[in-house]
Amino acid sequence: MDFVKKTDYDYDIKLFKNWNAVFWYGLLAAALLIGPLFAAPYVLTLGVFVGIYVIAGAGLMLLSGYTGQISLGHAAFMAVGAYTSGVLQGMGVPFPVAFLAAGALAAIVGIIVGLPALRLHGIYLAIATLAFAFIIEEIISRWEDVTKGASGMMVKTMAFGSWPARTPMDKYYIVLAVAVLAMLGIKNLLRSPSGLAMMAVRDSGTAAQAMGVNLARTKLTAFAISAALTGFAGAFYADAIKFISPEQFTISVSIELIVLVFIGGIGSLHGIVFGSIFVVALPQLISQIKDFLPQYVAEQPGLQAAVYGFLLLFFIMVEPQGLYGIWMKIKHYFSQFPFYRKGELKRNKSFAKAERW
Amino acid sequence: MNLFLQGVISGISIGCIYALVALGFVLIYKATEIVNFAQGELMMVGAFFAFTFINLWHWPFWLGVPAAFVGTALFGALLNHFILRRMIGYSAFAIVLATVGIATLLRALVSMVPGWGTDTHTIDNPVAGKVLRLAGIAISYEHIAVIVVTTALVGALYLFFTFTRWGVAMQATSQSQLAAGYVGIPVRSMFSMIWGISAGVACIAGVLLAPIAFVHVNVGYIGLKAFPAAVLGGFGSIPGAIVGGLIIGVVEELSGLYLPHGIKSVAAYIVLLVVLLVRPQGLFGVSLKTRV
Numbered sequence: 001m002d003f004v005k006k007t008d009y010d011y012d013i014k015l016f017k018n019w020n021a022v023f024w025y026g027l028l029a030a031a032l033l034i035g036p037l038f039a040a041p042y043v044l045t046l047g048v049f050v051g052i053y054v055i056a057g058a059g060l061m062l063l064s065g066y067t068g069q070i071s072l073g074h075a076a077f078m079a080v081g082a083y084t085s086g087v088l089q090g091m092g093v094p095f096p097v098a099f100l101a102a103g104a105l106a107a108i109v110g111i112i113v114g115l116p117a118l119r120l121h122g123i124y125l126a127i128a129t130l131a132f133a134f135i136i137e138e139i140i141s142r143w144e145d146v147t148k149g150a151s152g153m154m155v156k157t158m159a160f161g162s163w164p165a166r167t168p169m170d171k172y173y174i175v176l177a178v179a180v181l182a183m184l185g186i187k188n189l190l191r192s193p194s195g196l197a198m199m200a201v202r203d204s205g206t207a208a209q210a211m212g213v214n215l216a217r218t219k220l221t222a223f224a225i226s227a228a229l230t231g232f233a234g235a236f237y238a239d240a241i242k243f244i245s246p247e248q249f250t251i252s253v254s255i256e257l258i259v260l261v262f263i264g265g266i267g268s269l270h271g272i273v274f275g276s277i278f279v280v281a282l283p284q285l286i287s288q289i290k291d292f293l294p295q296y297v298a299e300q301p302g303l304q305a306a307v308y309g310f311l312l313l314f315f316i317m318v319e320p321q322g323l324y325g326i327w328m329k330i331k332h333y334f335s336q337f338p339f340y341r342k343g344e345l346k347r348n349k350s351f352a353k354a355e356r357w
Numbered sequence: 358m359n360l361f362l363q364g365v366i367s368g369i370s371i372g373c374i375y376a377l378v379a380l381g382f383v384l385i386y387k388a389t390e391i392v393n394f395a396q397g398e399l400m401m402v403g404a405f406f407a408f409t410f411i412n413l414w415h416w417p418f419w420l421g422v423p424a425a426f427v428g429t430a431l432f433g434a435l436l437n438h439f440i441l442r443r444m445i446g447y448s449a450f451a452i453v454l455a456t457v458g459i460a461t462l463l464r465a466l467v468s469m470v471p472g473w474g475t476d477t478h479t480i481d482n483p484v485a486g487k488v489l490r491l492a493g494i495a496i497s498y499e500h501i502a503v504i505v506v507t508t509a510l511v512g513a514l515y516l517f518f519t520f521t522r523w524g525v526a527m528q529a530t531s532q533s534q535l536a537a538g539y540v541g542i543p544v545r546s547m548f549s550m551i552w553g554i555s556a557g558v559a560c561i562a563g564v565l566l567a568p569i570a571f572v573h574v575n576v577g578y579i580g581l582k583a584f585p586a587a588v589l590g591g592f593g594s595i596p597g598a599i600v601g602g603l604i605i606g607v608v609e610e611l612s613g614l615y616l617p618h619g620i621k622s623v624a625a626y627i628v629l630l631v632v633l634l635v636r637p638q639g640l641f642g643v644s645l646k647t648r649v
Contacts, residue, residue: 070450072457116633122449123392124592127584128633131626134581142619251578255457262454301475302465302574309462316455317443 013191036172044168045240046280051175052236053276057260058182058269059229064258065267066190067222068202069117070126073133074257076113077106077227079140079249081234083147086155086244095158095239102235103228109136110227114220133254141246152245155238175236182229187269189225198222230257252305259308263315265324274323282307359493364610370500371569372606373507375625377562378583379590379598380511381555387531387593388551391441391452395460396559397580403429403560404572405467408478418483422564426557433556434549442548460577468574478572480564499568506565510558511599527551582609585629591639600640604628 006012016022036044056078063069081102088098113132117125141150157164158174165171189195197218200208209215238244256279264275283304290298297303319325333340381396393399406428410421440459444452468475484498518524530537530547538544563576570576586605590597605625613621620627632639 064450068450070453116630119637120633123453124588124633124637126392126453127588128630130581131585131629134626135623135630138619138623255461258454258457266450297469300465300469302468304465305461306465306469309458309460309465312458313440313455313462316447316451316458317440320447320451 015187015191032176036169041168044172046284048168048171048175048236048240049280050273050276051172051179052233052240053257053260053279054179054272055175055182055236056230056233056257057264057272057276058179058186059226059233060257060261061264061267061269061272062186062189062198062229063222063226064261065271066195066202067198067219069219069222070122071129071226072126072251072254072258073113073129073131073136074226074230075249075251075253076133076136077110077230078234078237078253078257079136079246080106080109080227081231082155082238082244082249083140083234084231085235086153086238087146089156089158090153095160099158099232099235103231106231106234107224107228110223110225111220113227114223117219117223118216130251130254133251137246137249140249147246150246152243155242155244157242158239171236171240178232178236182232183269183272194218194221256308259312263311263322265322265327266320268321268324270327271322271324274327278323360614361611363494363496364614365607366494366496367500368607368610369603370503370606371610372586372603373503374562374566374569374579374602375583375586375605376599376602377507377510377558377565378580379586379602380514380595381559381562382583382587383590383593383595383598384551384555384558386587387595388527389437389441389445389548391444392449392456393555394453394456395436395463395577396555396583397577398460398463399429399433399556400559400563400566400580401467401572401574401577402432402463402563403556404480404563404567404576405470405473406560407564407567408480408572409472411480412478413472418481422561425564426560429560430553430557433559434553436556437549437552441552442545464574464577473574475574480567480572482568485568497568503565503569506561510561514554514558514595523550582625585625585632588629589632589639591641594639594641597639597641 016025036047039047056074059077060071060074063071084105085095085098085102088101089095093101113129116128120128140147143149147153157166158171159165165174190199197208197213198221200211200213201215201218201222205215208218241248260275260279261271262275263278264273265271286304286307290303300306315322321328378396378400381399382393385391385393385396403425407421407425410416410424411418414421416424436459440455441452444455447455467473482499482502484502487498489496489498489501518528526537526542527547527550529540529542530544530551534544537547559580563572566576566579570579582605583602586602587598588601589604590599590601605628608628609621609624612624616624
């Protein structure tokens with residue numbers, strides 16, 4: 001581990017730990033910008049989806065990973081974003097306006113969903129968000145005048161003025177820009193008083209309140225920002241798949257987003273990216289290895305869900321820090337090389353206090 | 358008026374199913390503080406066991422159902438033994454996710470079993486197709502069976518928890534695991550037994566649901582409607598779960614009769630949100646204070 005010698009209070013809130021980090025992030029940025037020029041359109045499309053999941057994942061990570069509020073209904077915000085953008089573009093509104101409206105409406109819905117969160121915590125909140133998601137899904141499939149109901153609707157290609165972003169490469173750069181902005185935004189938020197308040201709420205709501213944190217405002221802000229980001233992701237998602245219907249935003253999407261956040265590594269920004277790559281790459285990997293599986297297994301429609309469920313259980317029980325935890329362990333091993341001792345990173349089981357005793 | 362009565366009766370019978378699933382949640386939650394999002398999937402697995410015994414292996418109904426009960430109970434106990442018992446002490450978030458993961462995995466695995474698959478099945482039962490006509494309303498025997506069996510099962514559970522040694526030990530465990538351990542109750546086996554009972558109850562719910570909603574991989578989603586029932590009754594209360602289930606069932610049926618199309622499928626969730634906003638501790642619950 002590289003220890004940072006702190007000589008200034010600013011070290012605690014600096015964006016980059018040291019010049020080393022700046023170098024590596026710079027290299028990553030260059031690769032993300034130049035790489036696509038040599039990539040196949042298929043890979044670029046995957047890149048677009050990774051970007052979309054990064055935006056949505058950033059939203060859910062802020063809410064679940066940093067504010068400690070469980071949401072089993074994030075697909076609903078994605079649906080609100082996708083439909084807002086799709087419907088507005090259908091009415092002739094330019095994409096940038098429709099995009100912003102998608103985020104804004106999702107944020108408003110997020111605040112409405114967040115209101116019960118002020119009185120609920122843990123499991124009750126999970127159930128409430130689940131209920132909201134079902135209600136929003138039902139509204140979308142019944143409000144046929146606007147959303148075309150269960151038969152779904154086509155979405156226009158996004159256009160900026162007279163320049164439509166048709167090719168995967170155009171879409172890639174646009175989504176990349178927004179994804180980077182989202183990540184930087186979250187990073188910035190987390191070093192501001194509001195972000196610190198969110199983490200205080202996560203660690204102990206009562207203690208945070210005693211320290212003067214406004215619980216209601218903090219939770220609602222987290223819900224609004226989280227929903228807005230997920231709404232933006234929804235707008236891009238609608239554009240990327242061109243056809244939206246209520247079945248695309250069911251509870252399985254919410255679970256997918258949770259899998260993203262958890263397998264990526266709960267409470268880490270790197271985890272968002274790891275999780276997004278995982279969620280996008282897994283179906284591709286499965287379809288790649290299908291040829292090697294016995295035919296009966298390979299033909300099963302439930303194969304992907306089975307792998308999802310299994311990996312979720314595996315990570316929770318074996319590596320609760322997710323892919324980010326694995327990454328940190330590998331880094332630690334090499335930074336300590338040859339002095340790594342077995343069991344050095346063994347997880348201490350912390351026994352959370354029971355609710356009753 | 359007849360329409361109304363008809364609605365109430367079919368509401369009560371679907372409500373009984375919700376009540377049984379909610380009962381399963383509450384039993385597990387009270388004893389182990391785990392909220393089991395896979396309860397609906399346990400119901401699905403139970404229904405598939407019964408389907409296998411009765412329809413595929415042609416066992417008589419009265420042998421097949423108890424066998425399915427035992428099989429599902431064993432399955433629930435094993436689930437606890439191999440996965441959830443190891444998760445004690447994890448954060449609530451991790452445990453919720455684990456049960457969501459189990460639910461996803463179970464749905465996927467069940468769809469892969471030969472003979473089960475993603476098709477819709479029925480379970481042959483002795484009262485299929487018979488209808489009771491009484492004072493102008495028609496009630497199918499299947500609905501009556503649901504109500505009768507639920508009442509009997511709840512009664513049996515009540516007697517078990519009040520008058521048997523094991524039942525009282527389980528009550529003690531759910532009041533305080535620590536104290537129960539001190540007085541010599543084997544807390545771990547209690548957990549497994551509670552999971553077993555809960556899964557068995559879910560299996561009966563699945564068998565009872567079969568004539569109404571068939572046996573299908575996604576039948577477990579009905580389990581999600583048992584959450585409103587459990588919350589309405591107060592999450593830790595067994596009578597609450599039953600009353601909550603009945604209320605949700607009746608509200609759902611009646612809103613299907615009198616309110617615009619589409620409300621029926623979300624009525625349970627609307628009730629849930631109203632309850633959470635107005636009285637989060639539910640009808641029979643007590644609000645718990647958490648120590649920091």
